[in-house]
Amino acid sequence: MTTTLQAPPKKNRRLVFPFTAIVGQEQMKLALLLNVIDPKIGGVMIMGDRGTGKSTTIRALADLLPEISVVAGDPFNSDPNDMEMMGEELREKVENNEHIDTVQKKVPMIDLPLGATEDRVCGTIDIEKALSEGVKAFEPGLLAKANRGILYVDEVNLLDDHLVDVLLDSAASGWNTVEREGISIRHPARFVLVGSGNPEEGELRPQLLDRFGMHAEIRTVKDPDLRVQIVEQRAEFDQDPQGFLANYDEQQKALQQKLVDAQNLLPQITIDYEIRVKVSEICSDLDVDGLRGDIVTNRAAKAIAAFEGRTEVTVDDIRRVMPLCLRHRLRKDPLESIDSGYKVEKAVDRVFGLDVE
Numbered sequence: 323m324t325t326t327l328q329a330p331p332k333k334n335r336r337l338v339f340p341f342t343a344i345v346g347q348e349q350m351k352l353a354l355l356l357n358v359i360d361p362k363i364g365g366v367m368i369m370g371d372r373g374t375g376k377s378t379t380i381r382a383l384a385d386l387l388p389e390i391s392v393v394a395g396d397p398f399n400s401d402p403n404d405m406e407m408m409g410e411e412l413r414e415k416v417e418n419n420e421h422i423d424t425v426q427k428k429v430p431m432i433d434l435p436l437g438a439t440e441d442r443v444c445g446t447i448d449i450e451k452a453l454s455e456g457v458k459a460f461e462p463g464l465l466a467k468a469n470r471g472i473l474y475v476d477e478v479n480l481l482d483d484h485l486v487d488v489l490l491d492s493a494a495s496g497w498n499t500v501e502r503e504g505i506s507i508r509h510p511a512r513f514v515l516v517g518s519g520n521p522e523e524g525e526l527r528p529q530l531l532d533r534f535g536m537h538a539e540i541r542t543v544k545d546p547d548l549r550v551q552i553v554e555q556r557a558e559f560d561q562d563p564q565g566f567l568a569n570y571d572e573q574q575k576a577l578q579q580k581l582v583d584a585q586n587l588l589p590q591i592t593i594d595y596e597i598r599v600k601v602s603e604i605c606s607d608l609d610v611d612g613l614r615g616d617i618v619t620n621r622a623a624k625a626i627a628a629f630e631g632r633t634e635v636t637v638d639d640i641r642r643v644m645p646l647c648l649r650h651r652l653r654k655d656p657l658e659s660i661d662s663g664y665k666v667e668k669a670v671d672r673v674f675g676l677d678v679e
Contacts, residue, residue: 341382364535365515384431430471478517537650
């Protein structure tokens with residue numbers, strides 16, 4: 323049995339720049355929205371110049387998302403309607419028909435600091451308490467807090483490779499396992515992993531980069547008129563955040579509803595067999611290792627169709643998402659630069675017969 327409680331009033335809640343007001347950076351925005359519609363796409367790696375609004379956009383996306391229903395007092399933001407994604411203790415309560423309170427809360431947005439230790443990220447087990455009292459004393463980490471939300475790692479290319487591996491494993495499986503001295507704790511950790519960085523400070527190893535679902539490249543806006551518009555918008559927001567947010571309220575609500583509708587429509591989306599064969603042909607032609615490229619492209623194409631309210635994937639959907647899904651998988655040498663998307667676009671045009679020449 324569950325009851326829904328009102329969440330406590332939000333006191334001095336930090337005002338966030340609205341997602342619909344962000345100008346430009348279409349690749350990054352599209353990749354983020356598609357991952358929200360289908361988190362199984364596998365996250366986004368955003369590489370680009372400093373000061374291009376990466377952090378602002380990700381915080382704006384988290385703020386845009388509708389509130390979620392969680393079990394009150396649960397450290398993992400467990401969904402009261404999904405027993406498959408509950409911790410052991412909570413699942414036992416549900417199976418025993420114990421009373422469970424639920425609350426509505428904002429989608430969590432967790433920043434992972436560069437200096438974070440593995441214990442801080444994964445959580446720790448209090449061995450002393452476990453041995454003396456016979457209970458699994460677990461101190462949840464950042465992965466627990468990020469469950470059903472967004473985990474953002476700025477400068478992910480400077481993070482220890484082992485930690486990146488842990489994050490990617492959890493993001494892919496939806497679970498985090500902590501083992502120490504023969505004691506094991508497993509909890510849900512399903513989140514959208516978003517990494518960002520500046521390519522001047524080094525790239526991730528190709529093996530790790532390949533495990534990010536999508537890769538968006540962003541550049542500093544060159545158009546003077548657009549730059550002025552961005553500067554003026556920011557000044558307007560800083561001067562009167564409430565008024566600025568009110569101007570975008572309708573657009574924010576419309577986009578929020580569009581995302582909810584897309585999530586509901588996603589299971590109904592189909593991709594024609596011929597299109598799927600051609601997607602795999604492109605991945606093969608580009609010598610993409612493994613099958614992640616094929617899988618992610620299919621998922622992203624379904625997500626963009628759902629976002630636009632259609633039930634069938636088109637060739638245009640493939641053309642729009644494939645560069646984001648494959649560009650970072652073409653690099654064989656760590657010293658090689660990541661393709662801008664040109665090679666992928668040419669391959670798509672060739673295989674689908676879209677060449678204008």
